[in-house]
Amino acid sequence: MRCLNVLILPVPSASSITVTVTGIAEFVAGIFRSTQQQTLILMSSLTLQSKFKLSDGNEIPVLGFGDSVVRFVFVKIVPMQFIGTYELDGQDAYKSVMWALEVNTHCKPYDHCIAHTDTLQAGYRHIDSAEWYENERECGRAIQDFCAETGTPRAEIFYTTKLKNNAGVAATRKAIRKSLAECGLGYIDLYLIHGPWGGPQARKDAWEAIVEAQKEGIVKSIGISTFGVGHMRELLETGLPAPAVHQIDLHPFMTRSEIVKFSTEHGMTLEAWGSLARGMRMKHPYILELATKYRKQPAHIFLRYSLQKGFVPLVKSSSQNRIIDNTHIFDFELSTEEVVQLDSSNENLVTDWDPTDSP
Numbered sequence: 001m002r003c004l005n006v007l008i009l010p011v012p013s014a015s016s017i018t019v020t021v022t023g024i025a026e027f028v029a030g031i032f033r034s035t036q037q038q039t040l041i042l043m044s045s046l047t048l049q050s051k052f053k054l055s056d057g058n059e060i061p062v063l064g065f066g067d068s069v070v071r072f073v074f075v076k077i078v079p080m081q082f083i084g085t086y087e088l089d090g091q092d093a094y095k096s097v098m099w100a101l102e103v104n105t106h107c108k109p110y111d112h113c114i115a116h117t118d119t120l121q122a123g124y125r126h127i128d129s130a131e132w133y134e135n136e137r138e139c140g141r142a143i144q145d146f147c148a149e150t151g152t153p154r155a156e157i158f159y160t161t162k163l164k165n166n167a168g169v170a171a172t173r174k175a176i177r178k179s180l181a182e183c184g185l186g187y188i189d190l191y192l193i194h195g196p197w198g199g200p201q202a203r204k205d206a207w208e209a210i211v212e213a214q215k216e217g218i219v220k221s222i223g224i225s226t227f228g229v230g231h232m233r234e235l236l237e238t239g240l241p242a243p244a245v246h247q248i249d250l251h252p253f254m255t256r257s258e259i260v261k262f263s264t265e266h267g268m269t270l271e272a273w274g275s276l277a278r279g280m281r282m283k284h285p286y287i288l289e290l291a292t293k294y295r296k297q298p299a300h301i302f303l304r305y306s307l308q309k310g311f312v313p314l315v316k317s318s319s320q321n322r323i324i325d326n327t328h329i330f331d332f333e334l335s336t337e338e339v340v341q342l343d344s345s346n347e348n349l350v351t352d353w354d355p356t357d358s359p
């Protein structure tokens, strides 16, 4: 097994560090090509303020807060595949994003929830929303209020949203503008095709409009979500620019090695949704063993694994304590062997939906 020690460059103007993933991606791709082995990334100097560099030159904070919650029953959209519909309703979405961005001074309307606000802080700078979650307005408003109240520049927050329907170029243009208006943030940091449904032409049309929006500057970085290798290959063959990000379910019980390999080889940074396996394997013996060894919570083992794989974990919680606690993953490091062992726990566990084989 090969390990990488990642080059970490100081950013002069900030206390953050930037990990040059563009270079790493090439290096990783080289390793994949030469050895076909899983590659581990050891990042002992990462902090919550660290960012990965995307293939388009933009930077993405290494830990994201996902603002979705299962609200409705599952909806069947294609044979044998099911999609959970998400929404954190207005006030909850606003509150959770505020908690994620900062805690101690920004939860005054929610004082009843907080006993010790002076000592509690989260500090995420990366918020993941979607047209589908129906909370873009609340996420945007929380970010705007947070920035206004703290003097934090908008540019310090990374905001993602996603296209719900792949319904043609014109419909996608309209959807992007609607998402932009909903969040009120002036631009969207990352815009994703939420899923590969609709067939090749629908995906190409959506992508064309998204590329156009990036050229216009209303969207900074662009990507895909939950695509299979076939979907990615076909999109690349259109000759349109490649996605910079691929957001997909990744955790020790769903490692998706072929998709990870293909995405990485084509310069895509992987965002891991369901990075906690939706809580379904918190009591797995090896997770518990590592949690005991490092005196950490099981959730920390999941999130640290994700970071060390070079992914950007997205983590969701509706609990203030957990939102904060889930950031405590930068003070320990799993060994190479432990990450390999976690990889071997793969059981292709689908925690929500899996359209990677859809037409």
Ligand SMILES: NC(=O)c1ccc[n+]([C@@H]2O[C@H](COP(=O)([O-])OP(=O)(O)OC[C@H]3O[C@@H](n4cnc5c(N)ncnc54)[C@H](OP(=O)(O)O)[C@@H]3O)[C@@H](O)[C@H]2O)c1
Pocket: 065, 066, 067, 068, 069, 128, 129, 194, 225, 226, 247, 248, 272, 273, 274, 275, 276, 277, 278, 279, 282, 297, 299, 314, 315, 316, 317, 318, 319, 322, 323, 325, 326, 352
């Ligand atoms: N692109 C896509 O298709 C897609 C699909 C799904 C999700 N996502 C994104 O990824 C984000 C995260 O994914 P996810 O919500 O599916 O799953 P997740 O983050 O793996 O799991 C969330 C679950 O874990 C629980 N949890 C959180 N912190 C915990 C802790 N420290 N200990 C124990 N349990 C904990 C939460 O419960 P509590 O709320 O009770 O804390 C919630 O039930 C979403 O919010 C969304 O932004 C994207």
